[in-house]
Amino acid sequence: MRRLLLLALLLAPGLAAAQPVPEALQGAWFQGECARPDALLHLTHRAAARVxxxxxxxxxxxxxxxxxxGWLIGTGRGAEAPRLMLRAAGDALETAEPEAKAREDRLPGEAPLARWHRCEPVPPAVALLHGEGVAVMAALEHAEAACGGADTIACLAAVMAQADVSGDGRLTRAELARLARGAAWMVAVQEGVTGENLAGAVAAGALAGQLAAQLTVEGLDYDGDGRLSAEELAQDRGRFGVARGNATGRPAHSEAAGPGLEALRGLLSGLSLLK
Structure with missing residues (x-):
C-alpha cells in the first residue's frame, strides 16, 4: 500500500492558503471490510464525496x-460553510466534520474523528456503483481550471478532453450519457442519498441523461456524422461577436419585401425567430 509521506508536507510552514488535497490523500478510502464497506470517502484536489x-x-x-x-481544512459554499478536516495517520486517513458553530481556533472541537483505510484492489461492486461519479467529479475540476478565464475555446477544449473517452476528438451519445450519469451520481450524493439507494437514483438520472445526450448530438451535429467535434461545440460560441451581418439589403419586416425576402420571412416566422 502506498505510504502517505505527504504528512510532513502538510505540516511544513509557508504553504499557500489555497493548498489542495495532496495526491497521496486523494482517491478512495473506506470504513469496514473491503468486501462490503460500510462507507466510501473519495477525495479529489478540491472535493470530497462521503457515501x-x-x-x-x-x-x-x-x-x-x-x-x-496538522489538519488540512476544506470549507464549502453555503450559509453554513461546511468544513471537512483531513490528516494522514500512517497508512490511514483521519477526518472530522465540525459543526457549523464550532470556532475556527478550536477545531475540530467536539467533532468525532473518523478513520479510513485503503482497499486494494477496490471491490468490483464499489467500482461499478461509484466509478463514473467520481470520474466526472474529477473531470469537473479539470474543466473549471480551464474555464475560469475568458478563453471560450480553451474551455470547450477542456470539456472535450475530459468527455472524449475514445480519444478520437469526437463526442458520441454514449460519452455524453456518461457525463450525465456521473452528474446524476454527484447530485444524488449531494442530496444525501444513502449508498444502498444510490444505484436507483443514478439509474433514474441515467434515463434522463440518455435522452439529453441524444438531443444534444442531434442539435449540434452539423455534419451529420452522429458525433460532436470541438468545432461543432464551438460553433457560434468560440468566436462570439464576430458575425457582423451585411451592410446591403434591409430588415425583412417590410410589407413591401420582394419575393425572396418574403420567403425568408416565412421561414423565420415558422421558426418563431421573426415577429
Missing part, C-alpha cells in the same frame, strides 16, 4: 482550503 451504506451521503466542493495545526 455511507446506510446513512445520508455528502458531497463537498472546496473553494477554500487551508492548513491548521
Amino acid at each position: 455511507p451504506r446506510e446513512r445520508a451521503g455528502r458531497l463537498l466542493r472546496f473553494p477554500v482550503m487551508r492548513l491548521q495545526e
Whole structure:
C-alpha cells in the first residue's frame, strides 16, 4: 500500500492558503471490510464525496482550503460553510466534520474523528456503483481550471478532453450519457442519498441523461456524422461577436419585401425567430 509521506508536507510552514488535497490523500478510502464497506470517502484536489451504506451521503466542493495545526481544512459554499478536516495517520486517513458553530481556533472541537483505510484492489461492486461519479467529479475540476478565464475555446477544449473517452476528438451519445450519469451520481450524493439507494437514483438520472445526450448530438451535429467535434461545440460560441451581418439589403419586416425576402420571412416566422 502506498505510504502517505505527504504528512510532513502538510505540516511544513509557508504553504499557500489555497493548498489542495495532496495526491497521496486523494482517491478512495473506506470504513469496514473491503468486501462490503460500510462507507466510501473519495477525495479529489478540491472535493470530497462521503457515501455511507446506510446513512445520508455528502458531497463537498472546496473553494477554500487551508492548513491548521496538522489538519488540512476544506470549507464549502453555503450559509453554513461546511468544513471537512483531513490528516494522514500512517497508512490511514483521519477526518472530522465540525459543526457549523464550532470556532475556527478550536477545531475540530467536539467533532468525532473518523478513520479510513485503503482497499486494494477496490471491490468490483464499489467500482461499478461509484466509478463514473467520481470520474466526472474529477473531470469537473479539470474543466473549471480551464474555464475560469475568458478563453471560450480553451474551455470547450477542456470539456472535450475530459468527455472524449475514445480519444478520437469526437463526442458520441454514449460519452455524453456518461457525463450525465456521473452528474446524476454527484447530485444524488449531494442530496444525501444513502449508498444502498444510490444505484436507483443514478439509474433514474441515467434515463434522463440518455435522452439529453441524444438531443444534444442531434442539435449540434452539423455534419451529420452522429458525433460532436470541438468545432461543432464551438460553433457560434468560440468566436462570439464576430458575425457582423451585411451592410446591403434591409430588415425583412417590410410589407413591401420582394419575393425572396418574403420567403425568408416565412421561414423565420415558422421558426418563431421573426415577429
